[in-house]
Amino acid sequence: MAKFTWHTRAVPGGLPVRQVYGFLFAPDGRVLIRVDGAKHSLPGGRPEPGESAYVDILRRETYEEVTLDIAEPHYLGYQCVDDGHSPYAQVRMVAEISRVHPPEPDPDNGRTYLRLLVHPGKAGDLLNWGETGHQQAAAAANAAIAVLGLPHEGLPDAGYL
Template sequence: MPKFTWHTHPVPDHLPVRQVYGFLFVPDGRLLIRLDHGKHSLPGGRPEVGEVHYRDILRREAHEEVTVDIGDPHYLGYQCVDDGIAPYAQVRMAALITLAHPPLPDPDSGRTYDRLLVHPGKAGDLLAWGETGYQQASAAAEAAVAVFGLPADGLPESGHL
């Protein structure tokens, strides 16, 4: 069973980054959750050949998976995955959604994902990533308020984008 640990410092040079995922917020403070056949996740994925900047990976993945444009992403940290063979990093970022396009199929999978908007406080439960998931969701909620100036209280209820 892999071991997951959350870190807020930069990814060490020796640790390969295999995934970049984003906590994407709308201006009213709600968080976008990607929904695929009842499974909740964040938009994101693997770097493609030649991609080295986390922000570029997240922008591409956000557009491909949930057809949204985002502003400048803010680095939150990384989750180290130690599978007992070769540890790797999963980077987490937060960003504001600047434009939502009509849903389209993901060019990689062919699936069209539902986009659910939720209170950031529900992210840890919905993602079901355990303690490190709660730590990541908390860091994202803090960044939404401190970095992006989004409201912390009085958020609307959940809904679809």
Template sequence: MPKFSWHTDPVPAGLAVRQVYGFLFVPDGRLLIRLDGSKHTLPGGRPEPGEVAYADILRREAMEEVTVDIDDPHYLGYQCVNDSISPYAQVRMAALISCAHPPAPDPDSGRTYRRLLVNPSSAGDLLAWGETGYLQATAAAEAAVEVLGLPAGGLPPTGEL
């Protein structure tokens, strides 16, 4: 069973980054959650050959999976995954959605994902990633206010984008 740990420092040299996921916010402060059936997750995925910039990976994945454009992403940290083979990193970033396009099929899976806008305080519960998930969601909510300049309270109710 893999073990997960959350780190806010840069990914150490030599630790492979296998995934980049984003906490993506709309200007009113709500967070976009990708729905895959009944599973709640963040937009993101694996780097493609030649991709090394986390921001570029996240921009591509955000467009492919949930058809949104994002402003410059802010690095939050990484989750270290220690599995039976070798440890690797899953990078987490926060960004503001600058434009939402009509939903379209993901070119990789052919599925069109639902896009749910939620209060960031509910992200830890919805993602169901355990303690490290709550730490990530807290870091994202803080960055939304402190870095992205989004409102912290009085958010509209949950809805679809």
């Protein structure tokens, strides 16, 4: 069974990055959850050959999966996945949604995902990533306030974009 640990420092050299995902916030302070049937996740994915800049990976994946533009992403940290063979990193970033486009199918799989906005305090439960997921969601909520300057009180109810 894989072991997951959350870190807020830079990804160590030599630890491959296999995913870049973003906690994307609406200007009203709610965070976007990508919905695929009963599965909840964040927008993001794997680097393509030749891609190494986390910002570029997140921007591309965000547009492909949920057809949104984002303002400048900020690094949050990484989740180390140790499967007993080859540990790797899953980078997490935070950004504000700057433009919403009509939903389109993901070019990788043809699915069109729903875009759910929720209170940041509910993200950890919806993602169902265990304790490290709650740690990541808390770090994202703190960054939304401190770095992005977004509201944290009086947030609207959940709703789809």
